[in-house]
Amino acid sequence: MKITVLVENTTENPNLSAEHGLSLYIETQHHRILFDAGDSTFFEENANKLGIDLSSVDTFILSHGHHDHGGGLNRFIEINDHAMIYAHQKAFDPHFSKRGNDYVNIGIPFPHHLGDRLVLIQNDVVIDEELYIFSKITGDRFYPQSNKNLYMDDDNRLARDDFKHEQHVIITENETHVLIAGCAHHGMLNIINEAQHQLNKPLKAAVGGLHMYSRSTGISESPEIIFHIAQCLMSTKVPLYTCHCTGEQAYHILKETMKDRISYVRTGSSFIL
Numbered sequence: 001m002k003i004t005v006l007v008e009n010t011t012e013n014p015n016l017s018a019e020h021g022l023s024l025y026i027e028t029q030h031h032r033i034l035f036d037a038g039d040s041t042f043f044e045e046n047a048n049k050l051g052i053d054l055s056s057v058d059t060f061i062l063s064h065g066h067h068d069h070g071g072g073l074n075r076f077i078e079i080n081d082h083a084m085i086y087a088h089q090k091a092f093d094p095h096f097s098k099r100g101n102d103y104v105n106i107g108i109p110f111p112h113h114l115g116d117r118l119v120l121i122q123n124d125v126v127i128d129e130e131l132y133i134f135s136k137i138t139g140d141r142f143y144p145q146s147n148k149n150l151y152m153d154d155d156n157r158l159a160r161d162d163f164k165h166e167q168h169v170i171i172t173e174n175e176t177h178v179l180i181a182g183c184a185h186h187g188m189l190n191i192i193n194e195a196q197h198q199l200n201k202p203l204k205a206a207v208g209g210l211h212m213y214s215r216s217t218g219i220s221e222s223p224e225i226i227f228h229i230a231q232c233l234m235s236t237k238v239p240l241y242t243c244h245c246t247g248e249q250a251y252h253i254l255k256e257t258m259k260d261r262i263s264y265v266r267t268g269s270s271f272i273l
Contacts, residue, residue, distance in 0.1 A: 007038035013268035037072030063182025139190030146214035181208030213247025230257035
């Protein structure tokens with residue numbers, strides 16, 4: 001499979017636009033997938049510059065209900081009239097980020113008029129032999145501290161986000177299994193362990209942000225915690241392609257321990273797994 005980063009916080013190509021967000025274009029034997037759509041229309045602009053035809057996408061997967069991953073969804077719907085769209089049933093609930101004394105809306109508007117194209121997932125779903133979406137994570141090691149600034153609407157009152165709206169996909173191709181995550185609000189270590197437990201097979205790689213950096217506070221996880229997470233990630237033996245909410249500072253600490261087992265992918269990066 002081939003993965004191209006359409007949007008990430010940084011760019012390796014000055015002709016491409018970067019933003020705080022994530023969008024991945026994934027080509028497999030049987031699918032053209034858009035995983036998240038960033039915060040704006042940059043995913044489309046960058047795709048055009050890279051020669052990627054988003055009208056050929058047959059599957060859209062939304063990782064969770066934050067606008068830096070789904071802000072471009074409505075634009076995608078405008079330019080693609082047939083792709084199936086998979087989102088957790090709680091993804092379009094109100095979500096907020098606490099910034100100082102304010103609670104800023106970071107949710108995604110519900111995409112109306114999609115009919116049967118929109119599939120709202122409650123639990124896990126097997127799309128076909130290539131695509132499996134899951135959301136329930138049983139482990140809770142190294143739960144990201146920056147989650148504490150994120151809230152949801154719970155019966156008309158604000159409560160800490162439980163991230164039940166977050167989902168992940170395992171892509172299987174030629175007996176190779178790759179995990180794709182968005183922000184890993186449940187902790188990438190827990191998500192990898194859950195994926196390998198469900199598969200009862202090893203992953204070839206994992207791709208996604210680690211949410212070690214809070215945009216609202218500008219604070220990363222402590223170096224000590226990052227070091228311990230790196231050691232545990234190494235023990236999974238799963239190479240990691242990270243980005244977005246990991247943060248540059250955290251990535252450098254991870255890199256010191258994980259060496260060639262971790263890479264940072266930016267807007268315009270393209271790699272084959």
